[in-house]
Amino acid sequence: MSDSPVLTHVEGRIGHLTFNRPKALNAFDSALIAATNKAMAELVADERVLTIVVSGAGRAFSAGFDLKESAARQTTGAAAWRQVLETDFDFVLQFWDCPKPTIAAVQGYCLAGAFELMLACDMAVAGQSALFGEPEVRFGSGAVALLLPWVTGPKQAKELLLTGADRVTAARALEIGVINRVVPDGQELEAATALARDVAAAAPESVRLTKRAINRAYELAGLRDALKVGLETDIEIESAENPERSEFNRIRREEGLQAALAWRDGRFGG
Numbered sequence: 001m002s003d004s005p006v007l008t009h010v011e012g013r014i015g016h017l018t019f020n021r022p023k024a025l026n027a028f029d030s031a032l033i034a035a036t037n038k039a040m041a042e043l044v045a046d047e048r049v050l051t052i053v054v055s056g057a058g059r060a061f062s063a064g065f066d067l068k069e070s071a072a073r074q075t076t077g078a079a080a081w082r083q084v085l086e087t088d089f090d091f092v093l094q095f096w097d098c099p100k101p102t103i104a105a106v107q108g109y110c111l112a113g114a115f116e117l118m119l120a121c122d123m124a125v126a127g128q129s130a131l132f133g134e135p136e137v138r139f140g141s142g143a144v145a146l147l148l149p150w151v152t153g154p155k156q157a158k159e160l161l162l163t164g165a166d167r168v169t170a171a172r173a174l175e176i177g178v179i180n181r182v183v184p185d186g187q188e189l190e191a192a193t194a195l196a197r198d199v200a201a202a203a204p205e206s207v208r209l210t211k212r213a214i215n216r217a218y219e220l221a222g223l224r225d226a227l228k229v230g231l232e233t234d235i236e237i238e239s240a241e242n243p244e245r246s247e248f249n250r251i252r253r254e255e256g257l258q259a260a261l262a263w264r265d266g267r268f269g270g
């Protein structure tokens with residue numbers, strides 16, 4: 001298989017985009033982000049394509065932004081964080097803003113930035129063992145694209161984001177309305193593709209204008225401004241020091257990511 005961080009192919013009227021860093025659980029590093037942006041622009045421009053299915057190679061959809069790369073980058077100060085986080089924000093939001101419907105096919109972990117990206121897709125299908133969540137608050141970090149309160153209710157959004165839960169089951173994700181359906185493991189791509197086929201079989205201009213109208217309803221309710229406030233908050237969180245973040249970073253630097261994750265997760269009931 002190609003070692004490109006993103007794979008694409010077109011099947012009938014459906015464009016497939018697959019995150020392809022399976023050894024790192026498809027963590028979003030800068031190469032994957034750049035390749036995704038390019039691939040999405042090509043799929044949008046491709047007249048054969050009416051709908052885009054987004055998936056991950058290997059055992060996870062994705063474990064979120066790459067924590068090893070961010071450790072090596074050692075970003076400091078609000079201006080530098082703004083640059084990093086605006087890039088991350090645009091990367092996630094392109095799936096919401098895409099003129100063609102986007103459908104996520106999720107297996108395994110779908111965490112943090114990847115959870116936000118899944119939320120930004122118009123629809124999502126998950127295998128029954130998929131696990132979702134946003135662990136950022138557990139290590140003094142924040143959410144870059146605060147879509148969750150728009151997709152589910154405030155109680156559910158707060159429980160998930162304020163505890164940093166990262167083992168939300170597919171059944172629970174369905175219950176709180178952040179995914180569309182749960183299927184047996186291994187059938188998520190097929191089920192997402194079937195959904196994409198139904199969208200692609202409808203009148204393309206009606207689909208395009210209907211997605212635009214739905215998104216506009218959220219724009220009118222203030223979604224874009226609220227997301228910008230969320231982004232500013234994340235810039236504030238990431239560029240300030242706090243004890244949890246310092247300790248997480250120290251362990252990550254001295255003992256590696258696995259040790260830092262074990263320290264982080266050992267403090268919670270699960």
Ligand code: DAK
Pocket residue numbers: 023024025027063064065066067068069070071074075109111112113135136141245249257258261
């Ligand atoms: N980044 C980079 N590599 C990752 C990764 C990630 N987010 N998640 C997993 N991997 C890598 C692991 O390091 C491991 O690589 P090797 O050690 O084999 O080289 C490989 O993927 C397989 O992972 P595990 O061995 O850990 O697999 P398990 O099944 O045991 O556990 C897991 C899977 C997803 C539960 C666990 O890996 C995990 O909790 N991963 C972290 C998920 C996470 O917290 N994601 C949040 C992304 S943060 C910051 C800068 C930026 C950000 C935050 C802080 N600072 C400078 C402070 C960004 C925000 C985010 O999106």
